[in-house]
Amino acid sequence: MSQTHTTAPATLEVISHSEAETIAFGRRLGALLQPGDLLLLFAPFGAGKTHLTKGIAGALGVDEADVNSPSFVLINEYETARRGKPGQGRTPIYHVDLYRIETPEALATVGLDDVIAGHGIAVIEWAERAVDWFPREHLAIEIAYAGETDRRIVVRPHGTRAAEIVAALQAGD
Numbered sequence: 001m002s003q004t005h006t007t008a009p010a011t012l013e014v015i016s017h018s019e020a021e022t023i024a025f026g027r028r029l030g031a032l033l034q035p036g037d038l039l040l041l042f043a044p045f046g047a048g049k050t051h052l053t054k055g056i057a058g059a060l061g062v063d064e065a066d067v068n069s070p071s072f073v074l075i076n077e078y079e080t081a082r083r084g085k086p087g088q089g090r091t092p093i094y095h096v097d098l099y100r101i102e103t104p105e106a107l108a109t110v111g112l113d114d115v116i117a118g119h120g121i122a123v124i125e126w127a128e129r130a131v132d133w134f135p136r137e138h139l140a141i142e143i144a145y146a147g148e149t150d151r152r153i154v155v156r157p158h159g160t161r162a163a164e165i166v167a168a169l170q171a172g173d
């Protein structure tokens with residue numbers, strides 16, 4: 001996998017050459033996450049959002065085989081191996097897919113408020129469906145087709161916590 005820093009210093013760009021490399025990048029990212037982190041995924045159909053999420057959740061102790069598209073249920077919740085603050089128990093990871101959401105009214109029924117307000121880690125597929133709705137502090141991840149099995153993954157931090165995550169990725173943590 002090749003990794004370059006683009007002109008905007010905080011933005012990280014990675015080329016994945018295979019499904020396995022996308023999962024591996026997800027694992028690196030997942031290992032850096034903390035309770036409250038919000039990841040918004042922007043990518044066309046079939047680009048690799050769910051496979052990236054498998055790696056993210058896997059690094060947090062979730063069985064990657066259990067992480068599948070939540071298209072029909074909209075939100076899957078998994079318990080990670082991470083402990084939150086005292087009294088919070090294990091940190092949940094919420095895997096959300098907004099593909100089917102076409103109107104603000106439909107969005108209101110999903111239960112995203114609880115996901116965002118909670119102490120879990122959230123990964124949102126098809127964040128395009130609710131782009132103006134999310135808090136300003138988040139990590140945006142774009143995946144674009146760059147060949148048959150090549151994908152360009154661009155990670156853009158919004159806010160100081162997200163910038164910390166990108167800095168750690170750039171440092172090779």
Ligand SMILES: Nc1ncnc2c1ncn2[C@@H]1O[C@H](COP(=O)(O)OP(=O)(O)OP(=O)(O)O)[C@@H](O)[C@H]1O
Pocket residue numbers: 016017018019020021022043044045046047048049050051052069125148149150151
């Ligand atoms: N470099 C790559 N990274 C990720 N997936 C890849 C790559 N190359 C090929 N693939 C294939 O692309 C598909 C990605 O599927 P995945 O479900 O992860 O996409 P998605 O973006 O979540 O799709 P959807 O829009 O339906 O939610 C898989 O079939 C996977 O094998």
Ligand SMILES: [Mg+2]
Pocket residue numbers: 049050069097125
């Ligand atoms: Mg998906």
